[in-house]
Amino acid sequence: MSGKPRIAHLAGPNATIQNSPPLITSNKARVKYGLPPVTLPDGAPARFDVLRPQRLASPVTVYVEQFSAHPLERDAATLYGPPDGYLDAQGVFHRERAAASDKPVYEVQLHPDDGVYPLPYMARQADGQPWEDDCTAPGAPVSGARQPFYPDGSRPFEEIDRLAIGEHGEGNLISARADIDFYRVLPPSGYTHGQSAAERTDTPLPGTDGATGDIAAEQRGEDFFYYRPYHLSISPPRASLALMTNRVQKILDSGLYEGAIWTQGSPRIEETMYWFSLLLDTRLPICGNAAQRTHGQVSNDGPKNLIDSVEYITSRVWADGQGRNRAGLVLIQEQQVFAARDVQKGDARPGGYITTGGHGGLLGAAGHDGPPVLTYLPATRYTDQSEVNLRRLPAETVGVRRHGGRIETIAVAIKDAQGDLLGSAIPKVSIVKDGNYRLYAV
DSSP states (O other): OOSSOEEEEEEOTTOGGGBOOOOOOOHHHHHHHTOOOOBOTTSOBOSSOOEEEEOOSSOEEEEEETTOSSTTTGGGGGGSOOOSEEEOTTSOEESSOOSTTOEEEEEEEEOGGGOOEEEEOOOBOTTSOBOOSSOSSTTOOGGGOOOOBOSSSHHHHHHHHHHOOOTTSOOOTTTTTOEEEEEOSSOSSOOTTOBOGGGOOSOOOTTOSTTTOOBOOOOBTTTBOOOOSGGGOOOOOTTHHHHHHHHHHHHHHTSOOSEEEEEOOTTTHHHHHHHHHHHOOOSSOEEEEOOSSOTTSTTOOHHHHHHHHHHHHHHTTTBOTTSOBSSOSEEEETTEEEEGGGEEEOSSSTTOEEEOSSSOOEEEEOSSSSSOEESOOOOSOOGGGOTTSTTTSOSEEEEEEEETTEEEEEEEEOBOTTSOBOGGGOOOOOOOOOOSSOSSOO
């Protein structure tokens, strides 16, 4: 244990924040294998290869040109120490300069355990053709398409730590504040051939996976839910709310965590967070995060939202004098802290979340120059205060059904013998709104 706060990341379905742009075969690979190059819309050659974070297979030495990190480094050359050496016209490294044309360089040893590096994507399809999208053939079946979503949060969190830069030039923007465990509560992608315990990057859910910890072969639409490729998109059924609630409650009950972060598809996370605020029985803070742009896309908003949630939880601005959560569940988007039951996705763009209901809902701010701040607190019940949370719900309630021409009352089970919420207990409610005046005279 590092002594830092520990946070649970809870992966939910259809989460753009755990989505990746298509891995497109680079021009480096296309030239190597004689394939048609990537070109610009006007047919001209692409200026650069898109670089994607990947791992080195073995150590390598590279030479970095001095003063190449910023156009004005050379202007401040008198402030810099000497380079590690020089490359001559043939590219041979020397510790001392031998000619005026020698190029000053830094010598860098790169190792596989350093973390991912941005590199050209060299992979091709099985038939030797380049990858142009998640699946090349229009309407490709499940077996012919790749999954662009990450199976848990470990990889995007690693890339944020490795590649994202803070306003003061610092890195490790998440691990500097907290340790994270990654749970696949109802994830946006899955292991269709299974995954061994030794290769897992997530933490097994409490009470699952038996003694081995292996992940069995998973099924789309049962174990995981994604929306890309778009013709294969699928959303979870209503009963999944019970499954997610039971799993999250067990994780929070473990006593290991300072708080949790829930990620899900941006149009759906508002309903789930509202549901959690009513059903979960916990004194811990839970932050919801979504994104309007995929991980790694230009101006992607997800990493900052995740960093702000980590900072919010570790700041303990949410805690009252007894250490209990006084702010309820929140959705943190674009440096704003929304009350979970008063937030709505109003527009499909970064900054597109708004408050709804006409009575506030914006509790404070996170990710500004200072620590997170709360300017308002909710007066509604939530989590451990909720009268309908998982522990306060009865084992059964009374429902009605049509029997022949009569309406009769029946007992409806809500929880099983272990106290877990039953998916079959979640009702579908139809709301009918009528006008105020009759359309005809009496």
